[in-house]
Each structure stands twice: as C-alpha cells, then as structure tokens.
Amino acid sequence: MTSQIRIAGVVKESIVDGPGIRFVVFAQGCPHQCEGCHNPATHDLSGGHLVAIDTIIAEMKKNPLLDGITLSGGEPFLQSAGFSELARCAQAAGYHVMTYTGYTYETLTAKNDQEWLRLLKYTDLLVDGRFEAEQKSLLLKFRGSHNQRIIDVKKSQQKNQLVLSEIS
Numbered sequence: 001m002t003s004q005i006r007i008a009g010v011v012k013e014s015i016v017d018g019p020g021i022r023f024v025v026f027a028q029g030c031p032h033q034c035e036g037c038h039n040p041a042t043h044d045l046s047g048g049h050l051v052a053i054d055t056i057i058a059e060m061k062k063n064p065l066l067d068g069i070t071l072s073g074g075e076p077f078l079q080s081a082g083f084s085e086l087a088r089c090a091q092a093a094g095y096h097v098m099t100y101t102g103y104t105y106e107t108l109t110a111k112n113d114q115e116w117l118r119l120l121k122y123t124d125l126l127v128d129g130r131f132e133a134e135q136k137s138l139l140l141k142f143r144g145s146h147n148q149r150i151i152d153v154k155k156s157q158q159k160n161q162l163v164l165s166e167i168s
C-alpha cells in the first residue's frame, strides 16, 4: 500500500472547497489539459513533493474545527492507491471526504480499475468532469463549469445509478 502521495500543496482551512471547513490536498500531476485550467502548476507528473499520508492526517487532527478533507488537483485518480488510502484514513478518523476529478463518474466506474473503485469507495462526494471554459460560471457551488456534477457516491453505488448530491 502506498504510504506517500505526490502533492502540489495543501490548504489547511477552506470554506470554498466543499461543505463546512475543510483541509484541501492538491494532487500533483494531471493529464486532462483543460483550457483555462485554474491550476496549471499541478500538471507536471514529477513536480510538487512527496508527503506521507500519516503526516496529513496528523496535521488535520491539530484543527478541531475541520469537517472534512477535499482531494483536489491535479488529478487524484492518477495516484489512486495513495489517495484512496488517504481517503480511507480520513473517513476512519471521522472526516467527510470530497474528491475532485477530471474524469466523469461513468468513466471511473466503467473501467473497473480496483484502485479507482477504492478511491470512489472512500469518497462521500465526487465532483466530476473536466473544466470546460465555455460552460464556466461563477455562480456554481464548489465547481467551475456547468458540465461538472456533485455526485453522492454512496447513494449512486447503492442505487446503481448516478445520484446528484442535494448540495448541487
């Protein structure tokens, strides 16, 4: 099991990256090349730095106000072994997990990749899809363009069909 992940950085307290107060981890490395990307410094697969999952969880526990962790990017699913372990540890510690991805939910589930499915398993809310500049809106909650969806992963898996989150 991977105990380290490659990240661009963290934000220790955010109210704009999901419900409540959240610790945000930005994955380093992204293949999607969205035009108008808000975070191009995260694209290089060998950029950023390695950090131990335990270090992140320990850092989170220093802040009693945190509600959850947000896995952003970059593309967390490029490091699905490590990010799924981080998500598992965060849930085990009582945190809500929100994950951003440039892949669609349908792509993630159709491939039947065990590590991708593991990261989904430990994700409460998934924001999916590439950032599409022509569908950009500043009015959307927790996402940048209209094609992106906030998906309730647990309900989607229980019902075997995509269920949008009530916060959408």
Ligand code: SF4
Pocket: 030, 031, 032, 033, 034, 036, 037, 038, 039, 040, 042, 073, 074, 075, 101, 102, 130, 131
């Ligand atoms: S998925 Fe996110 S980080 Fe990757 S290119 Fe698109 S907007 Fe940028």
